Amino acid sequence: xxxxxxxxxxxxxxxxxxxxxxxxxxxxxxxxxxxxxxxxxxxxxxxxxxxxxxxxxxxxxxxxxxxxxxxxxxxxxxxxxxxxxxxxxxxxxxxxxxxxxxxxxxxxxxxxxxxxxxxxxxxxxxxxxxxxxxxxxxxxxxxxxxxxxxxxxxxxxxxxxxxxxxxxxxxxxxxxxxxxxxxxxxxxxxxxxxxxxxxxxxxxxxxxxxxxxxxxxxxxxxxxxxxxxxxxxxxxxxxxxxxxxxxxxxxxxxxxxxxxxxxxxxxxxxxxxxxxxxxxxxxxxxxxxxxxxxxxxxxxxxxxxxxxxxxxxxxxxxxxxxxxxxxxxxxxxxxxxxxxxxxxxxxxxxxxxxxxxxxxxxxxxxxxxxxxxxxxxxxxxxxxxxxxxxxxxxxxxxxxxxxxxxxxxxxxxxxxxxxxxxxxxxxxxxxxxxxxxxxxxxxxxxxxxxxxxxxxxxxxxxxxxxx
Amino acid sequence: xxxxxxxxxxxxxxxxxxxxxxxxxxxxxxxxxxxxxxxxxxxxxxxxxxxxxxxxxxxxxxxxxxxxxxxxxxxxxxxxxxxxxxxxxxxxxxxxxxxxxxxxxxxxxxxxxxxxxxxxxxxxxxxxxxxxxxxxxxxxxxxxxxxxxxxxxxxxxxxxxxxxxxxxxxxxxxxxxxxxxxxxxxxxxxxxxxxxxxxxxxxxxxxxxxxxxxxxxxxxxxxxxxxxxxxxxxxxxxxxxxxxxxxxxxxxxxxxxxxxxxxxxxxxxxxxxxxxxxxxxxxxxxxxxxxxxxxxxxxxxxxxxxxxxxxxxxxxxxxxxxxx
Numbered sequence: 001x002x003x004x005x006x007x008x009x010x011x012x013x014x015x016x017x018x019x020x021x022x023x024x025x026x027x028x029x030x031x032x033x034x035x036x037x038x039x040x041x042x043x044x045x046x047x048x049x050x051x052x053x054x055x056x057x058x059x060x061x062x063x064x065x066x067x068x069x070x071x072x073x074x075x076x077x078x079x080x081x082x083x084x085x086x087x088x089x090x091x092x093x094x095x096x097x098x099x100x101x102x103x104x105x106x107x108x109x110x111x112x113x114x115x116x117x118x119x120x121x122x123x124x125x126x127x128x129x130x131x132x133x134x135x136x137x138x139x140x141x142x143x144x145x146x147x148x149x150x151x152x153x154x155x156x157x158x159x160x161x162x163x164x165x166x167x168x169x170x171x172x173x174x175x176x177x178x179x180x181x182x183x184x185x186x187x188x189x190x191x192x193x194x195x196x197x198x199x200x201x202x203x204x205x206x207x208x209x210x211x212x213x214x215x216x217x218x219x220x221x222x223x224x225x226x227x228x229x230x231x232x233x234x235x236x237x238x239x240x241x242x243x244x245x246x247x248x249x250x251x252x253x254x255x256x257x258x259x260x261x262x263x264x265x266x267x268x269x270x271x272x273x274x275x276x277x278x279x280x281x282x283x284x285x286x287x288x289x290x291x292x293x294x295x296x297x298x299x300x301x302x303x304x305x306x307x308x309x310x311x312x313x314x315x316x317x318x319x320x321x322x323x324x325x326x327x328x329x330x331x332x333x334x335x336x337x338x339x340x341x342x343x344x345x346x347x348x349x350x351x352x353x354x355x356x357x358x359x360x361x362x363x364x365x366x367x368x369x370x371x372x373x374x375x376x377x378x379x380x381x382x383x384x385x386x387x388x389x390x391x392x393x394x395x396x397x398x399x400x401x402x403x404x405x406x407x408x409x410x411x412x413x414x415x416x417x418x419x420x421x422x423x424x425x426x427x428x429x430x431x432x433x434x435x436x437x438x439x440x441x442x443x444x445x446x447x448x449x450x451x452x453x454x455x456x457x458x459x460x461x462x463x464x465x466x467x
Numbered sequence: 468x469x470x471x472x473x474x475x476x477x478x479x480x481x482x483x484x485x486x487x488x489x490x491x492x493x494x495x496x497x498x499x500x501x502x503x504x505x506x507x508x509x510x511x512x513x514x515x516x517x518x519x520x521x522x523x524x525x526x527x528x529x530x531x532x533x534x535x536x537x538x539x540x541x542x543x544x545x546x547x548x549x550x551x552x553x554x555x556x557x558x559x560x561x562x563x564x565x566x567x568x569x570x571x572x573x574x575x576x577x578x579x580x581x582x583x584x585x586x587x588x589x590x591x592x593x594x595x596x597x598x599x600x601x602x603x604x605x606x607x608x609x610x611x612x613x614x615x616x617x618x619x620x621x622x623x624x625x626x627x628x629x630x631x632x633x634x635x636x637x638x639x640x641x642x643x644x645x646x647x648x649x650x651x652x653x654x655x656x657x658x659x660x661x662x663x664x665x666x667x668x669x670x671x672x673x674x675x676x677x678x679x680x681x682x683x684x685x686x687x688x689x690x691x692x693x694x695x696x697x698x699x700x701x702x703x704x705x706x707x708x709x710x711x712x713x714x715x716x717x718x719x720x721x722x723x724x725x726x727x728x729x730x731x732x733x734x735x736x737x738x739x740x741x742x743x744x745x746x747x748x749x750x751x752x753x754x755x756x757x758x759x760x761x762x763x764x765x766x767x768x769x770x771x772x773x774x775x776x777x778x779x780x781x782x783x784x785x786x787x788x789x790x791x
Contacts, residue, residue: 196483208641405646409646412645413645445486445489448486449489452638453493453497453644457638
């Protein structure tokens with residue numbers, strides 16, 4: 001479900017046309033059946049779009065979704081008093097497909113050194129990390145808050161709502177399920193207009209900024225600190241515009257259908273501390289780790305809180321990918337957060353200094369995110385941390401590599417990206433609503449113009465599809 | 468945060484239709500710009516007119532003729548006037564920008580071939596060993612020359628572009644927009660080459676001189692797409708009674724790299740030979756004399772062209788004399 005491809009929009013419109021035509025033919029049905037009909041239509045549309053992504057993705061999704069529901073139903077009906085014990089069996093079962101597709105290769109080949117070719121060529125089903133976590137949260141929420149089991153149809157719509165199934169936001173039962181239970185194909189002009197606004201902003205982020213920045217990413221230098229920082233900067237901006245762009249389009253698509261999804265990003269690069277950064281970056285995943293790992297471990301109120309933070313961030317790193325580099329990425333952020341919590345109240349740094357430190361940490365850590373070769377990663381990290389690497393020769397080399405036409409284009413896109421971040425920051429400062437200013441009609445029209453003129457001919461896929 | 472709690476919901480809802488209409492209007496403007504104002508596309512469209520006119524003159528007065536096509540190395544090295552006047556060889560040069568893709572340039576040359584003519588494939592090895600996707604520039608060129616069928620229904624059976632791909636390609640894109648902006652700011656010409664750089668036969672020359680890098684290495688084997696293109700060309704020519712052969716373009720190669728590139732090129736030629744004839748070239752596509760080149764390591768200047776045409780004429784005549 002690549003929102004950046006025309007194919008997706010073609011499939012969506014075709015699928016929607018079939019569903020709405022069938023709905024028109026079934027208009028004589030009683031009201032209750034029409035409600036069911038609408039939900040079935042939404043489910044069929046979601047399954048059709050997921051099937052178009054790939055058969056494997058579709059089948060694995062069905063296994064996880066139906067397996068979770070069946071397991072939960074069994075727990076609630078067969079042994080309601082002792083279900084807390086069985087949940088320790090059900091959750092690992094839910095995680096089994098994720099473990100197999102995403103981590104078996106790393107565990108068997110890299111950790112144990114078994115060299116199993118069948119695992120090396122294993123393709124990760126798109127979105128498996130996202131929908132698996134949503135199902136795990138659903139099971140826990142249902143049991144912890146003693147919620148009733150929903151109708152299977154409503155659950156399947158909750159589990160497979162097409163705008164968010166492959167890359168989030170990871171929705172919670174309390175937010176999404178009631179909306180699915182009340183779902184009807186109602187066309188509200190207001191919702192449609194607001195949804196379109198989100199889609200335009202998301203497409204601008206993805207097509208105009210992320211995809212163009214992607215073409216200027218150059219991670220070939222191992223020793224030139226300036227070039228490595230530039231690669232980190234480009235990657236950090238790209239991944240933000242890529243993932244936030246996807247999330248905003250998902251939000252807009254949901255809204256067009258009358259479903260309100262959770263805002264997954266709130267201008268993270270406007271943060272002036274690591275703690276604030278993680279309240280603004282991939283919010284639904286951060287909340288998942290907070291509610292299902294950090295808090296159950298005792299959260300921040302226990303003596304070993306630093307261990308809890310470290311564990312959560314290393315787990316977050318592993319969620320992103322099976323590799324030592326992702327663990328390191330999580331560990332860097334975990335350390336920054338611990339230091340932030342320990343030293344922040346004592347130092348009380350001015351906001352600009354706090355912002356600079358946060359950005360240095362965030363963009364520095366992106367190195368561990370994109371550089372999967374461990375030896376090269378350490379070589380580059382060493383260059384970044386060695387003062388001698390910031391010499392004039394290296395600067396001259398860097399300036400030379402940015403001095404051509406490609407370098408000029410890169411600088412133009414960096415300026416455009418910075419303008420967008422500045423706009424977000426102004427919005428955050430006024431109302432804490434980072435994308436508010438983009439919704440002005442004139443700005444939306446300007447964004448449309450920029451998308452049409454500047455989007456490259458080829459899109460680069462969404463980075464988070466790999467997770 | 469739930470999106471519904473945000474104040475983004477405008478007091479006066481933004482109308483989706485307005486946005487859609489804006490997108491359509493801007494797109495139409497982009498198409499018009501690309502087809503009529505884009506300096507790069509305009510240059511190659513102008514060049515195509517000159518080349519076609521020369522080819523048609525040869526068809527009328529000097530049949531059977533020879534058509535040579537390839538990337539810009541071909542455009543800068545095969546001088547039809549010189550070959551006609553000095554060597555009595557009627558040759559039309561259909562070289563184009565390598566960024567258009569080898570298949571598209573080939574399509575543009577096929578229309579001027581008649582039974583009994585000769586087609587010389589002078590495509591750079593890099594284009595035959597790499598991928599051969601439809602490129603934006605190729606699509607822009609085909610539509611601007613009123614030949615969208617070159618990408619939508621290619622005669623050579625290479626992968627077709629969809630209408631959506633064509634529409635997407637008919638926009639400037641970020642790279643073009645900002646490089647153009649940079650040139651405007653610096654007061655530079657909007658495109659490196661000028662239409663006046665073309666001579667009457669379509670041979671291109673430039674006064675521009677830039678330092679250029681050593682040649683990029685390429686694999687010593689044809690890619691699937693490269694092989695398919697050559698096979699399709701060979702079959703297409705055979706069906707129409709057209710002779711076809713391959714000629715290695717010349718590339719500036721530092722003396723220390725000559726042996727390496729000769730080995731790679733020789734290996735490539737052994738793979739091409741079973742598909743189509745190969746013109747004799749003792750240099751195996753390498754030239755270590757920097758004074759033969761203009762602004763890139765594939766663009767020959769006047770003296771380089773003089774030498775290339777002389778050797779090309781000799782090789783072509785020698786091969787043609789052996790044809791049944």
